[in-house]
Amino acid sequence: LVPMLAAAFGLGSLLFVGGFGGPTSKGCRRRAHRPVVLVVVLALAISGSWIGANSPRVAWFGAQVSHGSRVTRTVALTFDDGPNSTATLAIRDVLDHYGVKATFFSVGRAIDARPDIARALLDDDQLVANHSYAHDSLRWLDPRYPELARAEAAISRQTGMCPAFYRAPHGQHTPFVALAVRERGMTMVGWDGSGPGVATDAVAAVGVASCGP
Secondary structure (H helix, E strand, O other), X not given: OHHHHHHHHXXXXXXXXXXXXXXXXXXXXXXXXXXXXHHHHHHHHHHHHXXXXXXXXXXXXXXXXXXXOOOOOOOOOEEEEEOOOOOHHHHHHHXXXXXXXXXXXXXXXXXXXXXXXXHHHHHOOOEEEEOOOOOOOOHHHOOOOHHHHHHHXXXXXXXXXXXXXXXXXXXXXXXXXXXXXXXXXXXXXXXXXXXXXXXXXXXXXXXXXXXXX
16 A cells, blocks of 8 residues: 555656656746646545545545444443453443443454453453454455455454454455455444543553543
8 A cells, every 4th residue: 555655656757747747838837737737636636535434533445433322421331352352351341340332442362362262251241243264464455355254254264253343454454355344234433532542540540631522
């Protein structure tokens, strides 16, 4: 994606420079504005595409849920990237202590490695959801997006449960990802507040501070 952006901006720069070169007759000056307009349109398209593909809130590239009711004072807690052999069950225990349930967006490869943790979450009435199979930085660009089905199969195979929700790794998604999610009868979920991925009191402080109507 970065090389594509660089190439697009490089093309825009060439067009921009070309628009002000050459003859300076009245007719040529009118034509010189066209590349400038093209550069502006191209820049806006690239910026919009970048925001649409990387934002966990906007739905430009397909429907996604990023928050609950703006009327009631409730928060949906979610945790990503597990199951983790050192943290996931410890988080569950803290949730149990306070009588709270959460959604664990789980990586298919991690579930294949530790299916017992995923089953323990479900036995505790926590929710396990789809967070891709490999959680890498490139597979979301594949228009077929087989990661979704592969993770769904892993969750179903290891737990007997078919997930209803999907969260894109890093929030990165394309219209093709959104289509794959919709075709499998799932809901894509983003977020509108998050804390640092470290086990300190700062997580709670940042999380609470980011909550609001």
